[in-house]
Amino acid sequence: xxxxxxxxxxxxxxxxxxxxxxxxxxxxxxxxxxxxxxxxxxxxxxxxxxxxxxxxxxxxxxxxxxxxxxxxxxxxxxxxxxxxxxxxxxxxxxxxxxxxxxxxxxxxxxxxxxxxxxxxxxxxxxxxxxxxxxxxxxxxxxxxxxxxxxxxxxxxxxxxxxxxxxxxxxxxxxxxxxxxxxxxxxxxxxxxxxxxxxxxxxxxxxxxxxxxxxxxxxxxxxxxxxxxxxxxxxxxxxxxxxxxxxxxxxxxxxxxxxxxxxxxxxxxxxxxxxxxxxxxxxxxxxxxxxxxxxxxxxxxxxxxxxxxxxxxxxxxxxxxxxxxxxxxxxxxxxxxxxxxxxxxxxxxxxxxxxxxxxxxxxxxxxxxxxxxxxxxxxxxxxxxxxxxxxxxxxxxxxxxxxxxxxxxxxxxxxxxxxxxxxxxxxxxxxxxxxxxxxxxxxxxxxxxxxxxxxxxxxxxxxxxxxxxxxxxxxxxxxxxxxxxxxxxxxxxxxxxxxxxxxxxxxxx
Ligand code: XMP
Numbered sequence: 381x382x383x384x385x386x387x388x389x390x391x392x393x394x395x396x397x398x399x400x401x402x403x404x405x406x407x408x409x410x411x412x413x414x415x416x417x418x419x420x421x422x423x424x425x426x427x428x429x430x431x432x433x434x435x436x437x438x439x440x441x442x443x444x445x446x447x448x449x450x451x452x453x454x455x456x457x458x459x460x461x462x463x464x465x466x467x468x469x470x471x472x473x474x475x476x477x478x479x480x481x482x483x484x485x486x487x488x489x490x491x492x493x494x495x496x497x498x499x500x501x502x503x504x505x506x507x508x509x510x511x512x513x514x515x516x517x518x519x520x521x522x523x524x525x526x527x528x529x530x531x532x533x534x535x536x537x538x539x540x541x542x543x544x545x546x547x548x549x550x551x552x553x554x555x556x557x558x559x560x561x562x563x564x565x566x567x568x569x570x571x572x573x574x575x576x577x578x579x580x581x582x583x584x585x586x587x588x589x590x591x592x593x594x595x596x597x598x599x600x601x602x603x604x605x606x607x608x609x610x611x612x613x614x615x616x617x618x619x620x621x622x623x624x625x626x627x628x629x630x631x632x633x634x635x636x637x638x639x640x641x642x643x644x645x646x647x648x649x650x651x652x653x654x655x656x657x658x659x660x661x662x663x664x665x666x667x668x669x670x671x672x673x674x675x676x677x678x679x680x681x682x683x684x685x686x687x688x689x690x691x692x693x694x695x696x697x698x699x700x701x702x703x704x705x706x707x708x709x710x711x712x713x714x715x716x717x718x719x720x721x722x723x724x725x726x727x728x729x730x731x732x733x734x735x736x737x738x739x740x741x742x743x744x745x746x747x748x749x750x751x752x753x754x755x756x757x758x759x760x761x762x763x764x765x766x767x768x769x770x771x772x773x774x775x776x777x778x779x780x781x782x783x784x785x786x787x788x789x790x791x792x793x794x795x796x797x798x799x800x801x802x803x804x805x806x807x808x809x810x811x812x813x814x815x816x817x818x819x820x821x822x823x824x825x826x827x828x829x830x831x832x833x834x835x836x837x838x839x840x841x842x843x844x845x846x847x848x849x850x851x852x853x854x855x856x857x858x859x860x861x862x863x864x865x866x867x868x869x870x871x872x873x874x875x876x877x878x879x880x881x882x883x884x885x886x887x888x
Pocket of ligand 1: 769885
């Protein structure tokens with residue numbers, strides 16, 4: 381096991397992901413985790429972070445990790461902390477170094493085997509190491525970092541000021557490979573099918589002959605959870621699919637078809653009318669979210685009560701980033717931008733089930749790989765994320781059947797067109813939004829008052845920030861032409877040219 385100790389860098393996740401992609405099991409631990417948790421470590425990576433190692437109260441970790449004989453790689457802040465704790469010096473650099481830099485190796489090191497003398501690396505720091513600790517040698521530098529990498533080969537302690545986990549570091553993967561396999565002698569013990577088997581065995585053991593219930597929305601996480609649990613316990617799982625009438629076009633039929641093939645029991649609840657009536661007259665997005673959330677719990681609860689045997693477990697599709705971001709949010713100890721997650725800790729108090737969350741330790745792309753390994757359709761597994769409250773927040777103002785029809789049909793056209801130009805993988809989100817303010821247009825010779833449709837297409841790596849997609853005018857023209865021609869009641873199409881920030885992804 382490789383432990384990545386997280387000091388709050390936005391890239392800490394990525395280190396874990398890269399290690400796993402090289403076939404080695406990796407776990408991210410907060411810097412507050414006790415030393416005893418590192419017992420079975422084959423290697424330790426200290427992540428970057430936004431603090432200064434010399435600042436009072438800066439995040440730190442027990443110095444003992446450097447004496448355990450376990451190879452340690454400090455990245456950015458991790459390197460600075462290592463230097464400072466072992467008697468070196470860290471100071472504010474004259475100039476910060478943010479973005480690409482040229483790394484020049486100055487001495488051979490096991491860390492740099494097969495890395496050329498000069499290569500591009502990605503930097504993001506204001507502080508630098510100005511004096512190395514005893515027993516360390518300088519192994520590389522850049523223009524702004526005289527000590528860009530250091531090594532104590534004998535003790536297997538290494539520090540690098542740049543980020544090997546970021547794509548822009550040309551030989552980042554090679555450096556991680558050298559650290560993991562040549563220096564730390566890690567074995568390949570991680571692959572998704574092995575993980576699936578392990579999880580199936582665990583689920584069988586945990587559940588025994590009890591019953592499990594899961595809410596399945598058709599999203600990637602909940603569907604993969606249901607598929608995995610079905611593989612383990614078949615009909616002891618009941619998947620409840622509440623159709624709130626706010627899904628994209630054809631989705632409910634597709635979800636039902638997929639669920640019917642999993643081998644679990646399926647309960648379909650048609651609650652379209654109920655949700656629409658609760659949303660009548662509601663115009664504010666946050667209020668829509670609350671109503672939909674509350675109505676969903678009630679409906680789900682009612683469906684469970686109708687089951688023949690009482691379930692002991694509730695399965696949830698919580699994934700690794702949910703767990704880590706929620707932990708960071710509740711500890712307040714890392715500098716990461718925080719997203720709150722309804723999955724973690726969000727279970728209503730009156731529902732007294734035990735939780736099983738088999739995807740808790742998987743990154744999103746690993747969940748997708750697992751889905752594929754379990755035989756789920758590629759189109760489902762790699763689909764763009766879709767908000768829980770569905771089209772209700774993509775309809776401005778009151779949710780009416782007419783606006784839902786318009787947004788659904790326009791959205792389908794956006795999806796068709798993106799698929800036609802084979803750009804599904806390029807955009808994080810591509811969707812239609814309908815506005816509430818009718819505007820004038822012409823249909824034939826008549827003046828017509830109709831709802832405008834906004835098309836939003838964005839690129840993003842983690843949706844914390846996003847850029848609007850620069851698409852050819854011909855493509856946008858075709859979208860506009862198709863939407864106004866094919867969707868009744870639309871005479872105007874707008875393209876949203878705002879990034880996040882200042883805008884958000886969704887309009888409400
Ligand atoms: P914003 O609009 O904040 O959205 O940029 C960021 C991401 O979150 C999704 N989103 C939601 N997902 N329930 C969800 O499950 C919600 O209420 C909700 N609101 C926004 C949004 O689609 C984007 O991926």
